Amino acid sequence: MSENPLFARRRFLLGGTAIGAGVLLSACTSNATPDSDRTQPVAQGGGDNAEPGEEVTIGFSAPAADHGWMAAMTRNAQAQADIYSDVVFQATEGTNDVNQQIAQVETLINSGVGVLIILPHDGAALTSAGQQAMDAGIPVINVDRVFDSPLAYRMWIGGDNYRMGVNAGNYIGERLIAEGVDDPVIAEVAGIDSLPLTQERSQGFADALERHGFTVSNRVSAEFTVETGESETANLLQAAPRIDALWNHDDDQGIGVLAAIDSAGRNNPDELFVVGGAGSINMMNYIEDPESVVAATVLYSPSMCSSAVSMARLLGQAKGMGDLAEHEIPASLTTYSAVVTADNVADYRDVGFES
Known part of the structure; x- marks a missing residue:
């Protein structure tokens, strides 16, 4: 069986680190007597774990x-x-x-x-x-x-809910600054406010925007469903005749968010851009369409x-x-919330999902 690409890629990255560390070590101990007991490879905990083993x-x-x-x-x-x-x-x-x-x-x-x-x-x-x-x-x-x-x-x-919000906020803040938008109106369609994950996403978003000198102007919370995404976004659009950027926490409810934007006639990418959340194939398809208001999605894959x-x-x-190097798998593993845009969407379609 061929090696899992995830492990192959990480082995390559660690290999480069190990080589660099080896060079530094030899430079610091160049006057020491070689010790054959110190020639073991640094990372040997897992062995060839891609090979079939015990059922x-x-x-x-x-x-x-x-x-x-x-x-x-x-x-x-x-x-x-x-x-x-x-x-x-x-x-x-x-x-x-x-x-x-x-x-x-x-x-x-x-x-x-x-x-x-x-x-x-x-x-x-x-x-x-x-x-x-x-x-x-x-x-x-x-x-x-x-x-x-x-x-x-x-x-x-x-996943990393806080950093999901941070990365969405950084993308929006940097883009608005690059486009020279003064005093932007930034909207947020959150999930369920009582959930810690929603609170963490919103806090990360607010913290990132603050670093760019921005704040959330209009905010609603939905329920991670298409129906509530549409109804809550419709309310938000009525309250805000101008919106420059909108972050939607969840691509599943994002179908409703986009439906509300279309119904309100606000689907002009020159006036509004939308950043999604989670990484659905649906949003990736929109990202590839230059006529769409969807500019990016932040992975929670x-x-x-x-x-x-x-x-x-x-x-x-x-x-x-x-x-x-450890002989056991880690106690925790936090995935990274990459920002998927038109520039890199082809690299992430393999982890997309159908909403």
């Missing part, structure tokens, strides 16, 4: 695939498992009923899976289920919505679920990552 049964539990991003999380997990000949993948039916998800996790625990991936509908509510698995000797990878206690998982992997399966496999085989 691993991975259990997977996630919420209902009731919107594009969540559906992509589930599909990505299955697709990643399918590329490994040494992985048996057991996925439960997605549910937004917390009690039902707890019961599903307990079923996976009782079936004797080797590793468990849990993307909880509610991190706090599923903490006890994660703890139960860990107590049973089953390592847990907690995806995105974090448990209340680190004792409930072996590894957490997810469901590819994190693909990586979760890769990490679960390594956990089950007691391997580390081949390009890290």
